[in-house]
Amino acid sequence: xxxxxxxxxxxxxxxxxxxxGTSLRQIIAEAGVNLAAVHYHFGxxxxxxxxxxxxxxxAVNQRREELLRSYERxxxxxxxxxxxxxxxxxxxxxxxxxxxxxxxxxxxRMIGEGLIASIxxxxxxxxxxxxxxxxxxxxxxxxETELHWRVQFMFGALSQAVCGWDILPPxxxxxxxxxxxxxxxxxxxxxxxxxxxxxxxQEVQ
Amino acid sequence: xxxxxxxxxxxxxxxxxxxxGTSLRQIIAEAGVNLAAVHYHFGxxxxxxxxxxxxxxxAVNQRREELLRSYERxxxxxxxxxxxxxxxxxxxxxxxxxxxxxxxxxxxRMIGEGLIASIxxxxxxxxxxxxxxxxxxxxxxxxETELHWRVQFMFGALSQAVCGWDILPPxxxxxxxxxxxxxxxxxxxxxxxxxxxxxxxQEVQ
DNA sequence: GTCTATACTGAGATAGAC
DNA sequence: GTCTATCTCAGTATAGAC
Numbered sequence: 083x084x085x086x087x088x089x090x091x092x093x094x095x096x097x098x099x100x101x102x103g104t105s106l107r108q109i110i111a112e113a114g115v116n117l118a119a120v121h122y123h124f125g126x127x128x129x130x131x132x133x134x135x136x137x138x139x140x141a142v143n144q145r146r147e148e149l150l151r152s153y154e155r156x157x158x159x160x161x162x163x164x165x166x167x168x169x170x171x172x173x174x175x176x177x178x179x180x181x182x183x184x185x186x187x188x189x190x191r192m193i194g195e196g197l198i199a200s201i202x203x204x205x206x207x208x209x210x211x212x213x214x215x216x217x218x219x220x221x222x223x224x225x226e227t228e229l230h231w232r233v234q235f236m237f238g239a240l241s242q243a244v245c246g247w248d249i250l251p252p253x254x255x256x257x258x259x260x261x262x263x264x265x266x267x268x269x270x271x272x273x274x275x276x277x278x279x280x281x282x283x284q285e286v287q
Numbered sequence: 288x289x290x291x292x293x294x295x296x297x298x299x300x301x302x303x304x305x306x307x308g309t310s311l312r313q314i315i316a317e318a319g320v321n322l323a324a325v326h327y328h329f330g331x332x333x334x335x336x337x338x339x340x341x342x343x344x345x346a347v348n349q350r351r352e353e354l355l356r357s358y359e360r361x362x363x364x365x366x367x368x369x370x371x372x373x374x375x376x377x378x379x380x381x382x383x384x385x386x387x388x389x390x391x392x393x394x395x396r397m398i399g400e401g402l403i404a405s406i407x408x409x410x411x412x413x414x415x416x417x418x419x420x421x422x423x424x425x426x427x428x429x430x431e432t433e434l435h436w437r438v439q440f441m442f443g444a445l446s447q448a449v450c451g452w453d454i455l456p457p458x459x460x461x462x463x464x465x466x467x468x469x470x471x472x473x474x475x476x477x478x479x480x481x482x483x484x485x486x487x488x489q490e491v492q
Numbered sequence: 493g494t495c496t497a498t499a500c501t502g503a504g505a506t507a508g509a510c
Numbered sequence: 511g512t513c514t515a516t517c518t519c520a521g522t523a524t525a526g527a528c
Contacts, residue, residue: 234451278478
């Protein structure tokens with residue numbers, strides 16, 4: 083199917099080179115299809131990206147919410163702890179990413195390239211809000227605005243973890259795929275867990 | 288001077304719209320110069336960016352290292368604490384950013400757009416390494432590789448703090464400039480301080 | 493409905509006249 | 511140092527073959 087060939091090739095190339103760094107002409111050349119087919123099936127380069135993301139992220143987000151719900155049932159009537167909430171958020175991503183490293187780079191690109199607010203909004207925001215609410219219950223001492231900022235920081239750290247600067251020492255490069263990817267993610271979770279639980283900032287100047 | 292007109296206009300437009308989102312043709316139109324003048328003075332769009340960054344970041348990095356040195360002298364022979372190290376890193380940026388909000392967005396773009404490793408490397412790496420060394424002394428329990436990762440997470444959080452997604456609630460948008468920018472940075476520093484000081488991750492699976 | 497061929501506009505880059 | 515003209519390649523749009 084032409085449509086699937088385009089999606090597969092686009093996913094691979096965008097993960098490798100970024101969205102801006104991948105041209106439609108490169109995608110169609112490697113997929114062996116015609117340029118206009120992209121616009122017939124998707125309408126524009128942005129909407130192609132939208133569909134690439136959609137295919138991969140929906141299952142991960144469902145799994146995330148599922149896990150969170152099950153942790154909430156276990157903990158009831160207490161709120162779920164921060165570590166558990168982070169586990170519900172990261173584990174589905176780690177599982178998918180261990181099998182398919184490209185997926186992870188793609189996710190990081192989405193946050194990092196700062197591209198296309200509408201796509202981020204559509205595919206990340208609903209699940210994110212669900213997790214912000216859970217974190218709010220786990221951290222009653224952190225005011226809502228500050229919690230929102232901390233989640234924002236969290237996404238930034240995640241983005242740099244999975245596809246930031248390529249000037250890392252080689253020892254760190256290796257930790258981006260293979261079994262060490264799990265270790266990097268556990269390091270990230272430890273970092274975030276501590277950051278999220280930090281005492282609230284005083285508003286006084 | 289033509290060269291300065293190009294630099295001023297490029298700085299403003301790139302801060303507002305990002306690097307990829309700003310065309311040379313837009314820059315030269317607003318600066319009132321010729322397209323070829325850009326290539327004459329800078330060689331390429333990337334090298335123009337390089338010079339825009341250079342002009343602004345050099346002073347900030349010098350101030351950062353100065354502050355760090357002075358804190359180190361105060362603390363001697365003890366290592367400087369994490370909060371002090373973060374203050375040395377962030378305060379010069381906050382001062383510059385409070386006077387010139389564009390500068391901050393420009394910094395965030397550099398990290399976030401993941402652009403041009405060579406530029407990041409040239410302008411950020413030397414000072415960053417200086418601070419990594421100081422953090423290593425402040426946090427002897429954190430192994431070197433994990434500390435490197437935590438610094439990587441730190442840059443990601445910083446990037447999202449100053450110019451991440453534009454889908455933030457309006458209440459957060461305001462905290463990107465004006466006096467509330469200081470508050471956001473203090474929140475970031477509290478978050479990072481806790482994250483950096485987290486117990487080291489066990490390497491066992 | 494699906495896909496091909498081709499043309500259009502705007503991007504960064506470059507050679508050469510002045 | 512500066513500017514004109516031009517090159518290549520990007521994303522996009524459309525007409526029409528099957």
